[in-house]
Amino acid sequence: MIVAEQKTLEEIKTLVGSAKNVLVAGCGTCVTVCFAGGSREAAIVAAELRMASKLAGDAKAVADVTVQRQCEWEYLDEIAEQVGKVDVVLSLGCGIGVQAIAEHFPNAWVVPGLNTKFMGLPTEQGVWAERCAACGDCILGLTGGVCPIARCSKSLLNGPCGGSLDGHCEINSDVSCAWQLIYDRLTSMDKLEVLMDIQPPKNWKTSRDGGPRKIVREDLRLGKEE
Amino acid sequence: MTNTNGYLSGSNLERVLKNGHFAVTAELGPPQNADRSVIIKKSALLKGYCDGVNLTDNQTAIVRMSSIGAGAILVQEGLEPIIQMVCRDRNRLAMQSDLLGAYALGIRNLLCLTGDHQSFGNHPGAKNVFDIDSAQMVQMVSEMRDKRIFQCGEEMKGQEPRFFVGAAESPFAHPVDFRPYRLGKKVKAGASFIQTQIVFDIPAFKKFMEKVRELGIHKQTYILPGVSPLKSPTMAKYMRDNVPGILIPDEIIKRMEAAGAIWAGKSKDELTPEDKKARSKAWQAEGIKICIETIQQLREVEGVSGVHIMAIEWEEAVKPIVEGAGLYPRPVVPAPEPQADKN
Incomplete structure (x- = not known):
């Protein structure tokens, strides 16, 4: 939401x-x-x-x-x-x-x-947390369902950075390190090999960086009357 | 493809490492102003005592003279700069363009870093960039050199920037088990040398290196663990408690405290300025001693190719450390025959 x-x-x-x-x-x-x-x-x-x-x-x-x-x-x-x-x-x-x-x-x-x-969810009564940055090209399939774009303070694709400590981000101990979460989840799912490849630079064109975005679905548009 | 007589860049640091010498790099923090004399003064303290000087890039997200600007001054002063570049402040266009300029100014070594978050610095309201990350930066600059292409894949016409490319690793940051693999990724991306977060805990570092060796990474890159002279027990505790990835064993804290023992238990008012000066001197001497011992122990670890001395705002400490560790004078490896630039 x-x-x-x-x-x-x-x-x-x-x-x-x-x-x-x-x-x-x-x-x-x-x-x-x-x-x-x-x-x-x-x-x-x-x-x-x-x-x-x-x-x-x-x-x-x-x-x-x-x-x-x-x-x-x-x-x-x-x-x-x-x-x-x-x-x-x-x-x-x-x-x-x-x-x-x-x-x-x-x-x-x-x-x-x-x-x-932000776009997020309630994590407990009275607490909401960000989950998606609408980058326009979802990579959650590579990161075990944890988004580093929205949840890593530096949006790293080959994280974690050196600021990860006890599961927290360097900016604030209230912020979870997204890469620790990714690492833990991939470890528990026995899929750590996913992290061994170098992720190439992201194409931010699909994100807000490419300008205001718009989706046109021709299959859904109402045809002009003859 | 240009090849500098078998060297990637032909930089002094690369020559020293490639010829099997134990390398020494040192850090120089540029000033928070435009005064070139600060760089000249600090570089005079380092000249002859290291094989390359790291110039930090807006360290801890505080605006300082650019690492490239400071690096150009070092070139003029006859020292070898290792410019640091972080992903926080530049997108891929700015990075590549600045690196073309840096090469043209005679800079030959580059350390690619993620960068501290801007919330730590003096412009916490700034927008960060993080267009690419440090592994991707390593790959980008390696390909600019080796494939003569820009990040977009377009071919570069004319002289390509030929940097000796390095990256950082924090062996004790979390998740600890992943650190050697992350190092491996950076090396796979093209990092020829690695400078690490400051090491005090030798057994922990040895454990890290065991895994690094098991993965064979030490044979594909030169690893220079970071060391730093402590200035006081307070500084030691601050680093231990506040800087992610820095482990300081209790024994080291105790040694620092013991160095100032004769002034211990006295309140601020009971200490004369002379007392404070003497205490500070005693602490610094112990800090330097610990640093020297750390270097000697690191030197024995298989896969360690040198050390990176981070004497933060204390460049004077580098000389006694290098001398004390028996690393002076620095080796002289003749530069390869000068090659005409292609254009």
């Missing part, structure tokens, strides 16, 4: 600025699951904004609404009317949600209420 974290109320207040009518837009998918921008959080942020603006003597009208997925036009159509009525939309979606609103409603002013952090 996409994992995000709420911005501070201070920053949100600054982003909302002098707008009188505010719509806090939650998203019912990834950010709901990571407790950052679902309907519950949208209602709380709306209440906080109402309270803060009232205390500041500049009471705002703040409503909240949550769509199933901010990243799909169809779901955004449902809130078109509400969006049209406000001065600002505070999106509690990920960065994709914010942009989807901006693209779909050219006349709406939208600001982000979250910081989109």
Whole structure:
């Protein structure tokens, strides 16, 4: 899932600025699951904004609404009317949600209420960790299902570096050394020979380095009407 | 293909090693400014006492004079640079272009490193690169030399950069069992020499070398374990506790403490500046002594071809260490007949 974290109320207040009518837009998918921008959080942020603006003597009208997925036009159509009525939309979606609103409603002013952090998973209640960097050319088949691009601080393909100690990365003892994980897993699966080949330089063209990415599936596109 | 009379690069370090001499390399940390006189001063301390001088590349992710710039000054001063290059700060384009420039400036040895993470240094908010890793860098520069191609596979026209290419290994970093294999990968990639993380624990290093020999790697590359003179017991403990891959046996810590025993148990205020100076001198003398003994023990290990002395911000220590270890004067191996560059 996409994992995000709420911005501070201070920053949100600054982003909302002098707008009188505010719509806090939650998203019912990834950010709901990571407790950052679902309907519950949208209602709380709306209440906080109402309270803060009232205390500041500049009471705002703040409503909240949550769509199933901010990243799909169809779901955004449902809130078109509400969006049209406000001065600002505070999106509690990920960065994709914010942009989807901006693209779909050219006349709406939208600001982000979250910081989109990474693609990952919950490792325990209340803890999320990064797992994928969307490099566009998956190498997990070579590394026992542990991604060194996302999980090694240096994205090494022929690791580990000299900074690996007791299973931790040199940058922080809270960070696991991805190459230790890879080594342990390949050892336990009796597949260590995979690590003996030198992995060639990665072609980062499939990653963000190649420019903004796009997938076109001709088999799925709707044909033009004759 | 250009061949420098059987040498890959014809560098002094390569000649010394290829002719079977026990090599000595030393580290020089470039300054955090643009003052060439710092390099000249430090290089004067090393001249004649080593076969090559490692110039660190933004060591610990702190901005310093570039290793290539400092290396060019060393060439002018008649010393032999071994420039270090890390993967943190340059992509493959910048690496290759800088190495073409380094060769043109007379630099002939290159040590390929991963690089410390930028979060350690003075620009923790910097974006890192890590386009390629150190094994891939070794392969890239070896192929620039041997196949005369750029990393992209395009043929190089004109003079190719002919470096004596090295890599690093940290024998005691984790996972320890994998380290000899990782060394093997770097050698397979083309590393002609290996400089290691600092060694204090001789039995642990011997165990590492046993595996290296079992894999036959010592016959395909020159291994130069790293050594470092300790300045104080505090420094020793700091290194032991904070630097991954550095093992310091208790016995060495005890020796360092014993060297300052007569000042032990006294608070800061009880020690006069003279006391502190004398204590520091006693510690340093012991540190140098331990370093010399370490070198002598390493020299006996089969598969060790030399030592790499890392006297961090203490280049003055290199001379007494090299002399004390009986490694002075350094061998003179005549350079191969000069060959005209092809263009």
